[in-house]
Amino acid sequence: MTEELSDILDAHAGVPGPLLLVLHAIQRRLGFVPADAVPYIAERLNLSRAEVHGVLSFYHHFRRAAPGRHVVQVCRAESCQAMGGDALARHAQTRLGIQFHETTPDGEFSLEPVYCLGNCACSPAVMIDEELFGRVSPEQFDALLATLDDEP
Amino acid sequence: MSAVVYVSRDAAALSVGAEGVARAIAREAASRGIEVTLKRHGTRGMCWLEPLVEVVVGSERVAYGPVTERDIPGLFAADFLHNGAHALRLGCVEEIPYFAGQQRLTFERVGVIEPTNLTDYLQHNGYEGLRRALSMQPAEIVQAVTDSGLRGRGGAAFPTGIKWKTVLDTPASHKYVTCNADEGDSGTFADRMLMEGDPFLLIEGMTIAAVAVGATQGYIYLRIEYPHAERALTEAIRSAYDAGYLGADVAGSGRRFDLEVRMGAGAYICGEETSMLESLEGRRGEVRVRPPLPAVKGLFGRPTIVNNVISLASVPVILRRGAQFYRDFGVGRSRGTVPIQLAGNIKRAGLVERAFGLSLRELLYDYGGGSASGRPIRTVQVGGPLGAYIPESQFDTAIDYEALSGIGALLGHGGIVAFDDSVDMARMARYAMEFCAIESCGKCTPCRIGSTRGVEVIDRILHGVDREGNLQLLEELCETMVEGSLCGLGGMAPFPVRSALRHFRDDFLKPPTR
Numbered sequence: 047m048t049e050e051l052s053d054i055l056d057a058h059a060g061v062p063g064p065l066l067l068v069l070h071a072i073q074r075r076l077g078f079v080p081a082d083a084v085p086y087i088a089e090r091l092n093l094s095r096a097e098v099h100g101v102l103s104f105y106h107h108f109r110r111a112a113p114g115r116h117v118v119q120v121c122r123a124e125s126c127q128a129m130g131g132d133a134l135a136r137h138a139q140t141r142l143g144i145q146f147h148e149t150t151p152d153g154e155f156s157l158e159p160v161y162c163l164g165n166c167a168c169s170p171a172v173m174i175d176e177e178l179f180g181r182v183s184p185e186q187f188d189a190l191l192a193t194l195d196d197e198p
Numbered sequence: 199m200s201a202v203v204y205v206s207r208d209a210a211a212l213s214v215g216a217e218g219v220a221r222a223i224a225r226e227a228a229s230r231g232i233e234v235t236l237k238r239h240g241t242r243g244m245c246w247l248e249p250l251v252e253v254v255v256g257s258e259r260v261a262y263g264p265v266t267e268r269d270i271p272g273l274f275a276a277d278f279l280h281n282g283a284h285a286l287r288l289g290c291v292e293e294i295p296y297f298a299g300q301q302r303l304t305f306e307r308v309g310v311i312e313p314t315n316l317t318d319y320l321q322h323n324g325y326e327g328l329r330r331a332l333s334m335q336p337a338e339i340v341q342a343v344t345d346s347g348l349r350g351r352g353g354a355a356f357p358t359g360i361k362w363k364t365v366l367d368t369p370a371s372h373k374y375v376t377c378n379a380d381e382g383d384s385g386t387f388a389d390r391m392l393m394e395g396d397p398f399l400l401i402e403g404m405t406i407a408a409v410a411v412g413a414t415q416g417y418i419y420l421r422i423e424y425p426h427a428e429r430a431l432t433e434a435i436r437s438a439y440d441a442g443y444l445g446a447d448v449a450g451s452g453r454r455f456d457l458e459v460r461m462g463a464g465a466y467i468c469g470e471e472t473s474m475l476e477s478l479e480g481r482r483g484e485v486r487v488r489p490p491l492p493a494v495k496g497l498f499g500r501p502t503i504v505n506n507v508i509s510l511a512s513v514p515v516i517l518r519r520g521a522q523f524y525r526d527f528g529v530g531r532s533r534g535t536v537p538i539q540l541a542g543n544i545k546r547a548g549l550v551e552r553a554f555g556l557s558l559r560e561l562l563y564d565y566g567g568g569s570a571s572g573r574p575i576r577t578v579q580v581g582g583p584l585g586a587y588i589p590e591s592q593f594d595t596a597i598d599y600e601a602l603s604g605i606g607a608l609l610g611h612g613g614i615v616a617f618d619d620s621v622d623m624a625r626m627a628r629y630a631m632e633f634c635a636i637e638s639c640g641k642c643t644p645c646r647i648g649s650t651r652g653v654e655v656i657d658r659i660l661h662g663v664d665r666e667g668n669l670q671l672l673e674e675l676c677e678t679m680v681e682g683s684l685c686g687l688g689g690m691a692p693f694p695v696r697s698a699l700r701h702f703r704d705d706f707l708k709p710p711t712r
Contacts, residue, residue: 062498065480070461097481104482104639105463107422123384123633124579124626125615128542129570161466161583161633163423164387166541166613167245167548168210176425180213 050075051083055090065091065101069108078109114149114156116194118142119173122159125166130183134170135159137184141191155191200233201279202254206309208241208394209426210387215266216249222270223251230274240395242309243549244296252291255281261291296546296565301527303535304512305551308395314433316441319398325443327514331406332451339410340366343513345521347533351388352378352469352506353581353610353686355599358513361503364493365411368501373413375404375503376478376496377510379420379427380462380469383582385541385613389507391549392537393420393427396511397434401457403510405448406517407503408455416457417497419474422464431459466583466637470685471504473639484639485685506611508537527553532598540566542615543575552597559593562616573618577702579626581610583633584690586697587623606697608690623702627695628656634691645688648679652695662710669706672699 054071058064068087072079079102088095102108120135139145142155149156165171168180172187179190205211205220220236227234241248250263251273260281262273269286276282288294302308311318319325331339344359365373377400381389393400404416420428435457438444446454460478462468468477472486475497496502512534516524525533532554538561540547545567562568562575569575577587586607588595595601602609617626631652638645652675658668676692683689699706 063478063480066460066463066477067480070463100482101480105465107462107464124583124629125385125541125613127626127629128615128617128621160423160464161637162382162384162386164381164390164421165210165213166385166387166539166615168213168248169542169547171213173423178209178213178426180210 048086051086055087065093065098066105069102069105073108076112078112081110115154116175117156117158118191119158119160119163120146121161121163121165121169121171121173123162123166125162126170129169131170134172134182134184134187138172138187141184141188200235202235202237203279204237204239204252204254204259206241206248206250207238207313207426208248208391209424210245210391211241211248211250212426214248214264218267219249219251219265219270222267226270226274232274232279234279237312239311240308240313241391242291242297243305243391243551244294244546245548246546247288247294250291251278253279253281258290259292261288261294262286263288296548296550299565300551301535301553302551303515303524303527304399304508305392305396305537305549306515307399308392311396313395313397313430314437316398316434316437319396323518324398325402325449325514327517328402328406328409328443328449330517331409332449336366336410336412339406339517342521343410343516346516346524347521347528347531348509348512348516348524349532349599350506351508351512351536351611353383353608355609358505358509361493361505362407362410364491365413365501365503368494370501372415372498373411373501373503374497375407375411375413375416376474376505377404377416377418377507378469378471378474378504379418379424379507380466380474381421381424381507381611382466382469383585383611383613385579385615386539386582386611387541388537388539388549388612390424390427392507392511393424394430397427397430398438399511399514400431400507401434401438401444403513404457405443405455406513407505407510409448409451409453411501411503413503414454414456416455417478418457418459419462419468419478420459421462421468428459428461435459465639466633467639467685467687470687472685474504475502482639484641485687487684508611529553529555529596529598530600532600536597536609536612538597539613540616541613542578543569543571543618544614544616545570554596554598556597557594558588558597558614561597561614562593566616569616569618571618571620573620575616576619576621577617577623579615579617579694580613581608582613583630584686584693585610585613586693587626587701588697589701606693606700608693623698623705624656624660624708627698627706628653628660630691630694630698631656634687638687642682642684642688644679644682645684645691648675648683648688649691651675652679652691656695656706659706660710665707669699
């Protein structure tokens, strides 16, 4: 990991205000930002560990633990609520057998709430691994998961 | 001659199967030995018709929609490539009433051109605004923007030209132009649609802003939930650099302007301008105390323009066609056009760009066609999660900054979310407080603590605990948040709560739930 981190920090040398860029790069590479990366980032960017931790924990997008193989985000905002989003959110939890912010025991799925995917004209919306879906009924939700299950 | 077919690559269209439709068209054409040129454009904003397929017939584009993969063989059988009759045929796309009635200035190319094709952009009057700007003095550009009457489309409605003038008049070695593309309000997608459908327009608008105030570096702060927009912008920025519209010598003017996209990380508060600047600097998105204004001391302590996507994207047409042209649209102090986004429980959801002054009722029924569920529309929330809930009795209010503020509401970023009569407004009020608690940056107490207490107080009301006392307490809590919060999050979260209390009080007094 240290070599990867070092490469990422090298790549951002001289960039103004680099911390978010660095955290994004680490998460893209590893899927999350491990706790032991914090002191290293702090040292390289001349920040305190508290500052790095503060930023890491402030933003909903950054993860401090490895997510499931697929990340399922269900929109919980008003437009989706007006189109059956609450029922879809309940269905997603039942179908996966987990609550929001949890990962299935087999490590397959993480379920996350999201507050607007900007797909409000096709509510309710779901995003799975950066792929966006609209007008999602509970049945379609199951069908979407089934296609993922089939993948090798 | 090869037939030309357009299928949108906008995220909304893709979310309902546009990619599969495009692939099916290519597949079917190949199996029939027909040559088809598939072009991928933005969306027209008639989202309920997506996936919408447009076929070029002579000088027109004929639309079919909503199309599924299964419809493709039938469409070929009906000879849709030559305007053939089919149950999904909608006629010339620009004559569909929803589209025909619009006044597209900012969105004139969205859904028309291939978004990241610079040649296509240039052939549709692209970069003419910048060309005009480069022939003017900086103060003249700022004056034109001021004269156009353009006000911040992000939600604050502050006159754009006045903001620019402050940056212009503040001497500094470096200045910045930043674009707030952290479109977090539920019910809004205009920024996304524009960035995906016409990214060069935003780049041109930011370049004009830079030329006007003497800035050399620009940042687009884009929310992480918009990966499609990130790809479109990145591609367009690269093309603009390659063609000399960005970099050391913008369009041969000898001026430098560099532009990059910076991704947010899922924090609603970063749509507030000072927390956006904090985030761009790599810190927690905590709100800054104003003054100093960002226009005087903004990004890295330098004078900075912070404008929303739509504000910046409205600038090229103002320069190209003149301030008076733009100003002639609209009413009162709300000049120009505004992209209204119809969302939630609405039959024809999508984007409508019209001059200010249209009534909510016209939007909801003439454009929107009423609710999607077929039940009566009971209320609409205008302006995102911090916007007021407006009851049916006020649907004749005009889309106009002053008219909406006159009924205790606000236009915000122009999102309208419709709810039918099955909505429980006490739950929506609770959600407003819950959302504020989740998204509060934590810097000021009224927002951080007030929102959490707000959820608890509403829960007590719903559970039937001392209802009169707790309703009174909720009012007082709302007042404290409005008066005492540092920014609009805590300061406006009470808007939906209070409007729900005012117009739908019965919903708070139903038999207790546990």
